[in-house]
Amino acid sequence: MAILSSVLTAFALAASANSALVRVNDFGANPTNLQMNINVPSRPAANPAIILALHPCGGSGEGYAQQTRYNSLADQKGFITIFPSTKKDMNCWEVNTSKGLSRDAGGDNQGLANMVRYTLRQYSGDATRVFVTGTSSGCMMTNVMMATYPDLFAAATCYSGVAAGCLAGSPGASPGSADPACANGQRIKSVEAWGQQARAMYPGYNGSYPRMATWHGTADSLVTYPNFGEQLKQWSGLLGVTFTRNQTNTPQNGYTKVIYGDGTKLVGYSAQGVGHVVPTHEQDDMAWFGL
Numbered sequence: 001m002a003i004l005s006s007v008l009t010a011f012a013l014a015a016s017a018n019s020a021l022v023r024v025n026d027f028g029a030n031p032t033n034l035q036m037n038i039n040v041p042s043r044p045a046a047n048p049a050i051i052l053a054l055h056p057c058g059g060s061g062e063g064y065a066q067q068t069r070y071n072s073l074a075d076q077k078g079f080i081t082i083f084p085s086t087k088k089d090m091n092c093w094e095v096n097t098s099k100g101l102s103r104d105a106g107g108d109n110q111g112l113a114n115m116v117r118y119t120l121r122q123y124s125g126d127a128t129r130v131f132v133t134g135t136s137s138g139c140m141m142t143n144v145m146m147a148t149y150p151d152l153f154a155a156a157t158c159y160s161g162v163a164a165g166c167l168a169g170s171p172g173a174s175p176g177s178a179d180p181a182c183a184n185g186q187r188i189k190s191v192e193a194w195g196q197q198a199r200a201m202y203p204g205y206n207g208s209y210p211r212m213a214t215w216h217g218t219a220d221s222l223v224t225y226p227n228f229g230e231q232l233k234q235w236s237g238l239l240g241v242t243f244t245r246n247q248t249n250t251p252q253n254g255y256t257k258v259i260y261g262d263g264t265k266l267v268g269y270s271a272q273g274v275g276h277v278v279p280t281h282e283q284d285d286m287a288w289f290g291l
Ligand SMILES: *[C@@H]1O[C@H](CO)[C@@H](O)[C@H](O)[C@H]1NC(C)=O
Pocket: 088, 089, 094, 096, 097, 098, 169, 170, 171, 172, 173, 174, 177
């Protein structure tokens, strides 16, 4: 717990004030009682892009909206951001259960997908520009949303998480309740095995998977660094790209951009000496999303 609260304190220091969120109550099936909070900028684009932004363990949608700069960017760019909250298991997302790792089967992921579908309908959103991002547990859920709802999202970015299915069968999904093998970097699998596990979360799907940019610190002691490489393995198989080259000191000193294929479908950012969690890089997220 001490580790978690110091993580959250450090994260909150990066806070920036921004506009208030609105609670939405009736957005469709919500089997795990999630809260939907939405930020619609004062001048939304005609067919706005949508970002689903997922908080870390111990966090909330309101907190993540304040700790990140997505809402001030939305004022410039006109996209809508959904900042949901989960209140269970130390506010960690459900990335361990079989229902939570399946499509429309009653997990957190189903409620999150319905928030996106509602926002698309309600605001005439652009279905080709729906994105997902998140930090820590929110990054774990980003990987799960990509595997279970690949048709909803065009692209994803996330910070300091794990591959989809890494916590499958774990007794919980919080630092206090989870099987530590995943966070400790002991769930090492082949490209094929990670790909099969993700494909089994939405059997029969034959479309493409979202583009992915994942960030991780080499000094992460809570969700250790091997989970960076395991995510890259999972998405390299599903996106059909292999490692091409590294670009050092990108986007800043000490970060290495790890490029797969031509760099348009999959990249990783390895942050030398950075712990849990890598600070959100909202401008880079905008560039990755094409916003
Ligand atoms: C997953 O974690 C939750 C707590 O978030 C727990 O209630 C549940 O039993 C776990 N599921 C499995 C399959 O172990």
